[in-house]
Amino acid sequence: MNPKSAASEEMPHHDVRPVDALVMDLLDARNVDAMAEAVIRGLDGTGDYRLVCSSDWPREATCHPALSERDDPDAPLEAAESVLAAVRAGASPACGGRVLCDDGGAVAVLLPCTPSQAARRPLASPRCEPMLEAAGKRLAELLTARRLRSSVRQLAQSERLQHALFAIADMAGSDHDMPTMLRGLHEIVGGLMYAENFYIAMFDEDSDSLRFLYFVDTVDADGPDLDTPMPMAELMYGRTWYLIRDAKPLMGSTAQLRRQVSGPLHQHGAADLDWLGVPMMRHGQVRGAVVVQSYVSEGCYSDADRALLGFVADHILTALERKRDQEELERRVAERTRQLAEANRGLQEQVRERERSEQVQTSLYRIAALANVDDEAERFYRHIHLAVGELINAQNFFIALLSEDGQCLEFPYFVDDKDSARPPRPLGRGLSEYVIRTGKPVLLDSERARKLIDAGEIEATPGVGTISLYWLGVPLLDSERVIGVIAVQSYSEDLAYDERDAELLQFVSYQIANSLQRRNSAEALRRLNAELEQRVQDRTRELREQIAVREQVEAQLKHQVMHDPLTGLPNRLYLRDRLERAIAGLRRNPDRRYALLYLDVDRFKLFNDSLGHLAGDEVLREVSARLGQCIREPDVVARLSGDEFAVLLEDVPVPKVACKVAQRIQDALSRPMHIAGRELQTSASIGIAIGDARYASTDELLHDADVALYRAKSAGRQRFVLFDDSLQQQALDVLGVEHELRNALARHEFEPYFQPLVGLDDGAVIGYEALVRWRHPTRGVLAPGEFLPVAEDSGLLEAIDWSMYRMACRAGAALVGEGQFMTLNISPRHFQDPEFDVHLLALAREAGFEPARLRIEVTESTLLGDPDAVAAILERLREAHVDAALDDFGTGYSSLGYVQRFPLKMIKIDRSFVAPLGDGMSQRSSAIVAAILALAQSLGLDVVAEGIETDVQRRALQQMGCVHGQGFLFGRPEPASHWRH
Template sequence: MQPDPRPEPSASPGVASFHAGLLAATTPRQVIAVLLQALGRRLDAAYWSPRWPEAVASEPAGAGNDSAVARAVREVSARRAGNAVRSDNRHVLLCDDPGGGAALLRLESPLPDTPSAQRLCRDAGARMAEVLSLERLQAAVAHLQKAERLQRALFAIADIAGSDLDKPTMLRGLHKIVAGLMYAENFYIVLYDEARDSLRFIYYVDSEDTEAPAVDRDFPMADFERRLTGYLIRDARPLMGTTEELRAQVSGPLRIAGADSIDWLGVPMQRNGRVHGGLVVQSYVEGVRYTNEDRALLAFVAEHILTALERKRGQRELERWVEERTEQLAETNVMLRDQIAEVERAEHLQASLYQIAALANSEEGSEAFYRQVHDVVGGLLYAENFYIALLDEDRQELVFPYYRAAGLQANPPRKPGRGLTEYVMRQRAPALVDAPTFQSLVSRGEIEPGLAIGPSLEGPKTICWLGAPLLESDKVLGAVAVQSYREDRTYDEGDAELLTFVAHQIASSLQRRRSAEALQQLNADLEQRVQDRTRELSEQIAVRKGVETQLKHQVMHDPLTGLPNRLYMRDRIERAIAGMKRHPERRFALLYLDVDRFKVINDSLGHLAGDGVLQEVSARLLHCVREPDVVARLSGDEFAVLLEEVPQPQTATRVAQRILETLQGGMQVEGRELNSSASIGIAISHPRHQSVDALLQDADTALYRAKAAGRNRFVLFDDSLQRAAMDVLGMEQELRRGLAAREFEPYFQPLIRLSDGARVGYEALVRWNHPVRGVLAPGDFMVVAEECGLIEAIDWQMYHSSCIEGKKLLRDDMFITINVSPRHFRNEDLDARMLAMTAETAFDPARLRIEVTEGTLLENPDAVARVLHRLREARIDAALDDFGTGYSSLGYVHRFPLKMLKIDRTFIEDLGPGDASRSCAVVGAILALAQSLGLEVVAEGIETEAQHQALRRMGCLHGQGYLFGRPQPAAHWLHEAAGQSARPRDEPRPQAGPDPAEPRT
């Protein structure tokens, strides 16, 4: 709605009353009522929302159905896009805040197009925007209050989980917390045991249910299979609603048990995809219903309640474990007190055993070893009479290597018989023998009196005898024994236990001494074996060196062609550079080549054919060089040839020519005859080549130039190529500086109405106002800008300047067009950036059009279509540039939202004198197509009056070309419109020939 240009009259009493009513209105309905009263109109329908088009409210209530709201949304979108029917004054867009509130009225009778009515609507719209903004703020405050309430509830749950409250008190506290978030007078918590497939209701409060399940009792899941609690656990998803609504949500037939609620809400308590229980609230009160927000809130709280229950259960288990552990420690303490008396004895025994173990490593003789063992045993018990008996290796004779008893220091060997020593060895257990035990053994035939201990064979003179077997694993080595001839010196079971420990240690020590002796012999044998093994290892080392040589060859060579690889070539180049530093007169050359159109062979015939081509090329390259030159495959279809001796550049060029001629011969690959060629870059060694990469870079630069020159040729790197590469780098730095200095500016070329020459718009074209080289056209810098990635930044700088400068040129319904390249459509935020730019520059989007080429539409049609539709909704139209030169021009005209077609200059050149029937037919067909689709048409490249008149006769309305004006700065066209001479710099013109086509940015 346009503001009334006439001066505002003084406020009348009616207007003052209207404004007072607006100020008193605090809701959208009140604002609408005040406006309708002031307009004297009746309302057909009203729609408003603080977040249009979400949550649209309506007046009256019957106007709020989905179709009516959809029509209101379309009406607002159409008015935003400027497509609303001006004659339909029944619709009033009261307020429209993009991204905020909007309000639309539909009156029963049209609104009078008077300044007073417009002022009333404008003032009411301002008040409506304030009211809607207030509603947004209130909604935000309510949302924050809910979030704060939920946060306090979660903190309370965490506090309860960490408290020392008993279980009933904790569960009542959880009930109170849930009741603070929603209606929860009736509430229960159920836990599910997956292992036993059972349910346990740990808390249950229900004001109506007389059949409530028992708390803290396990119920089989089968009892609840067709009930709501069973479905909540089995289906593992929330359930909410009345009984009929719940029947539609569960996965089977539903059986209602207990009181039937008005509304029921349950959520499962889950962890890692497993259901551990559920929370349920229900209402028996009419009008108290649960919402989706309650369901989401209860589901969120359920996870924290589950955590609280698990923490509480873990706390109880920990307390129970501590009690059990305390009892165990008490029992252990009693046992330790009982064992204190044994500790000192055990320590003494342990020290003795360590001494015996240490004796095993002594280098002294056996006699000294046995004597020291006797001394250690004597420190543990009475051992004045002590001996050791051992079986020989054949186990046929019992020998006594150490014997001290009854004044005797030796006892002759004997065959094993029925003595006390043999008895202990047979029993494999210690034996404590006194006089009665001795007589009992004799009577049972276990021992013979003639083999009794003591100096006399007539009978035992010993008062007490104690012996223990010497055991090593399952083998009996012999026995150790002590004996007493005195009444005051006897032995008991404790002494028997001590001697048993000592016997084990003596047996181990004896075995270690025997092992040490055997080890000496083994060492002698091992030395001989080491010598033999050394000879074997020498032979294996020779074999390994051969394998390493083979592996080195595999690492340094290409597995497909067998040629050296990049690693090998870099090593050879490094050695060549090192040799050049020592002998500057020795020059070498590097030929860098790749197979032309190799990707086509791979894509059409497959990789096997490509591998065959590479193998054949490798074989032919080897025939073109001689020793010590090197041919290597670097990667893919890239090869390198290192020529070690190159006294002059002609040597390298002859080799390159020979390679080209060799590769041109036909080759048979996969049953097909193929012709191949290559592009070669040559770099001759130079003192500036201090590294391998420097030489490779020069050769690669020459290769790039050879490919750009048409392939199947070689190029020798020289200073001009180096300067060209440096020029590109210099241009890139200047482009970056120019961007920072905002040296890129738009030049404007007019679009003319052919009937009277009036200007209908301008096309903005980029120019670089270089501080040294003057004004540069896109052809002078755009290629480098594309390669270094600065083109988008240049485009947006030019778009921004075009909006600022173009505003000064626009009159009436004129517009500005800008060229948008395909790379901008790769980001789906193009429309948002365009709108942000127009808002920043205060440029009317309806006066801006973007020009796209058919190549842009081809790259990603779906994405481009989406962006163009959004731009059209924002009132920015699109024009199809160079129409008629693409592959499927007609297919784009109806698929994409286009406003204008620009006929390519190639169809305009032939118009005029002479036979132009073909061009006339094409141009006429384009005009007819555009007219049928309601599209505007602009003919590009009009350079002669004959072309101008021919287009007028065919009905073309608009044109563009050097006949009407060359691209100039905005100041030129402003001075021309004011009747002044053009002071700003002119667009450079070509010296001769037709006007060139303007490059697109």
């Protein structure tokens, strides 16, 4: 076969241009459209192929040649996506298409238009391959360049939009007025799109009206009224009406807008070619509209313009709201400023009027006070002159008074720049006589004086004095009778008087007349008093002796009622009276505080029981005397009852002062007393309450001082405690704690904890001390110090002890081994029961605990309560093989004789003597410990040192011969289960 003939059969029947010429056409193409046309023309000229191109695939895809109205617009893009997917997957496209370029964004796909063309697969022809490769490279360059240009345009558009938004924000915060800002907004929108015709309208939902803030139109020059809201009914079915009602943007020609609105469309205003409007929204509600429109074909709008205007409209609304709020604020500020200015003017006028009134009132008070001052007449009148001079010009001033017979005019005070003092004169027809005759104020200048002279009311009498230019005189009235004149006058044109001065001087004259009357009355009264004084003195001498006798009796009775007969100190009644005065004084002077010291003599019952009541009374008298030496006047020491005393300190600027006095009392009472041939050591517990504004009654103050005293006694006596809010809260919580204790007993919340007693040499456990703990449901495990004081005061201590003894014996039965023992702490209250030993032994047997392994711990105060009864109980327990241990030895008051008297097995050295032992041990503590060890050895008693916390203390005790010990060094108190493991 002829190759040429075969080749001719494979070639299409239409003309084909040379390949080199086609490649040159492709390289010369300057845009994608030209490139697509060259590719299609190079393949064949019949339009059997289409080229689908996109610079941002699959967006902005275009088809070449363009589709006709009969073609499916989506078919080429779908075919191109199918070809591209197959090529990217490494397969051959089914339709015969070819991907000319593909970088993910820039994509060009060549598609056959007909199935027959696809079947022939002409794109695989060697002749087409160079052209297609060149076309792919060139298309990639052109599409990439188009994408870059599009990005540049988008960046430029974004920059313009950003600048526009910044400009809108700056304009909203500027000091431009609303019209200027609206013109600026128009210019900003015009920089983004065609906006030669532009308006902004705000919608008022309440009135259903639209107010056009800005309107510029090149055709419709009349436009709406910018100052008058327009009802929405007048715009019904118009484009702006639909914009507000439908709350969505509208864009296009009138025909296009008819398809976008929800009803019939009426034309309002001039007909345009293109119209774009967006609603201004806030929280889903339409607040207004922004509209641009075009009357020329060059000003048509696109979807990008609609989106851009919608975005800008939000910022325009924000700017309008800010400007409106700013103008409203400025209006309110201006209105408020105007109101404040008016109020200020009124207040200033009131202030001036009040200052004048206060000045007048001050002068009147001063004049009134002068009537009570025992000064000579000249000094009295001079003070009146000064008081009047503070109100009006009184440089020339005089007072004229009628004589007692009413025939002469006297001048007791006269000050004048021109004339000297005037002597008394008979009544004539002068100005002063005219005022007295008429009884009214007279205000004259030269002209008025001439008229009075012409009328014959006054006479121009030469030699009486220099004629003044201005004269003002007012009558002095005494019970509606004129007694004189007070007058001022001026010789200068600059110092004239007016009606206000006359009214003011007349007002002052009433007070001056009253002062004169009181002064005259006082003088008459002094004369009468002088006459009565002698008679009063005579009568006084007669009554003085009677009063003296009565006062002596009353003082004696009052002393008996208000004082304690034993000590001679004030009693509770007297103290309450002084406290009420102190509370009242604090109300008058809040800075002058006081303090109440409430004290109780420690162990006074012991003195009475041991030495007798006569000796107890002597102790109270000695305490009273020492308390009196610790205070100063006007402080008070009072005896309230028994051994209770109180000290009232009148002046306590700071609480430290009361504390110093309390310490002084402690020091005074600590000195030995010699009573009934014995040397006694006394002390006191003191509670202090500082008087301040919170105390309205004496009972409250006494209560708080008593609370502080109770706290001092609970803390160990021989100390003072200052009351504060925490003590008050603790006192209030006592009832709550007592209630919880009762519930705890019912719910069995108390449990025993055990602390080991060990040998100091090898640490072997010789026994356990049972200690009570309260497992509180909310506060956790509580130590005895947190609840036992309340339990003791409320009478629940014995019930708690018996409950703890029972549980300790039950737990100890399994814990205490052979040769070991368990100790129980017994409070003094239990020894008041003569059958305590019987109950304790019965409890131990019931719990299965062997009595021989049980020891009880007692304190020295327990031994001193009722020594005989305690000794009998301890003796019976020892016979039942229950030994006794003396706890906290050395801290109580017993003598060594008591140690020998009672049947004791063991002594426990108090932790206060163990704590100082160590490298730099206290010689005093070591000497006491050595003495206790020697005493115990001589009596055959076991010794246990308490509170051992360090190895240094342990070695020190070993060196002194101590065999047994107890403390945190060997173990803290824990439940029995802890030690069994």
